[in-house]
Amino acid sequence: MESDEQAGAFPDDLNPPNGQAVGLLPAASVQSSHRANTGGGVVRVYPDGLAFVDQLGAMRGYLSSFGLLALPLAIAMLIMGISNGWWLPLIMVVILLWLALLFIQVDWVGFRYEPVLLNRALGKVYVFKAMGLPWWQWGWKLWGNSRYEIDTYDWSCVRAEVVEFTIFTGQISRRESGLVFAITDVPGGRDVVQRFGVGPSFGYGDLESPVQRWEHIRRFMRYEGAAWTLMDSLYEDWGVAFWPSFWLLQPLFDDRAVAWRRKGILAWMAGVGMLFFLPFTAYMGLVRYLSYRLKREPVWGRDILASLGGPALTHEQLSALALTDAKGKPSKGSKHRRRRQKSHLMLERERCTPAG
Numbered sequence: 001m002e003s004d005e006q007a008g009a010f011p012d013d014l015n016p017p018n019g020q021a022v023g024l025l026p027a028a029s030v031q032s033s034h035r036a037n038t039g040g041g042v043v044r045v046y047p048d049g050l051a052f053v054d055q056l057g058a059m060r061g062y063l064s065s066f067g068l069l070a071l072p073l074a075i076a077m078l079i080m081g082i083s084n085g086w087w088l089p090l091i092m093v094v095i096l097l098w099l100a101l102l103f104i105q106v107d108w109v110g111f112r113y114e115p116v117l118l119n120r121a122l123g124k125v126y127v128f129k130a131m132g133l134p135w136w137q138w139g140w141k142l143w144g145n146s147r148y149e150i151d152t153y154d155w156s157c158v159r160a161e162v163v164e165f166t167i168f169t170g171q172i173s174r175r176e177s178g179l180v181f182a183i184t185d186v187p188g189g190r191d192v193v194q195r196f197g198v199g200p201s202f203g204y205g206d207l208e209s210p211v212q213r214w215e216h217i218r219r220f221m222r223y224e225g226a227a228w229t230l231m232d233s234l235y236e237d238w239g240v241a242f243w244p245s246f247w248l249l250q251p252l253f254d255d256r257a258v259a260w261r262r263k264g265i266l267a268w269m270a271g272v273g274m275l276f277f278l279p280f281t282a283y284m285g286l287v288r289y290l291s292y293r294l295k296r297e298p299v300w301g302r303d304i305l306a307s308l309g310g311p312a313l314t315h316e317q318l319s320a321l322a323l324t325d326a327k328g329k330p331s332k333g334s335k336h337r338r339r340r341q342k343s344h345l346m347l348e349r350e351r352c353t354p355a356g
Helices: 004-008 055-059 062-084 087-108 208-221 242-246 257-261 265-294 302-306 315-328
Strands: 021-024 042-046 049-052 116-119 124-132 147-154 158-169 172-184 192-197
Touching: 062 087, 062 265, 087 265, 116 208, 158 192, 158 208, 172 208, 242 265, 257 265
Parallel strands: none
Antiparallel strands: 021 158, 042 049, 049 116, 116 124, 124 147, 158 172, 172 192
């Protein structure tokens, strides 16, 4: 852990600069926000570890939904082309068939997500990276394990950046933000050797939540805060159980059913109308469920797991930990209550511009 004197010498820009960054946060020894919150990005909590899900974890099942639709069409066209001797179109059909199988393979083989694991006991940051299958197995191997590697970085070499970017959904674009770790070559250095996102992004130009996520991480790694608080919530994955996946977006039968049925006759009519789309919604939900069942949980080494202070905490243990943290804080009427600090240190604008 760096001292406050060392933190004062940390550079206020990095090389190379991040073209998407809107702010470089202070060093880990300096408070960045008065509020700390994981933002729903944590998938596992250990006594001495936090595992953040990656951004692409929410995309599971999307590619295979298209691949499974294209597969019977490609097979039918292949049979028709062979029987009629259409050799030129047959080449295009073979390519379509291979792409359909490749889309299915992406969602069936590999890992459910690629997390970032913070280990405060050792002062390390681990990045799980799925390496995929060898190129000669692309498009035909729809089962089994895939390759992976785990990159390890020192916590003392971490600088935090808030990034902002545009995503496109159909014909509509929106701004999203996220937290990025920039790994420097030496503690307190400015030369970046690696960058990676930590947790899913935040929508609609929310620049405060990435700072709060960093503040939670900063306090946790420096033993200044608990691993879990009453304000935190685990990453809410969907498509992990059969019936909730089958009744996806069906308000009369999903987890909103009880509250929805109490809204009156109009809500009932809308719910009945949604049953018309059941083949489509059930297909989307079950495709994601199938991907979840076929893919594996990320695999950490035994030495890494042994250093986290114990197995992942259950929901009951997390609730107890949060209550313990809440009871340990001074009440609002306490004479020793700390004054709420202003978030003037929330962001430090980068002084450099993207190379180009």
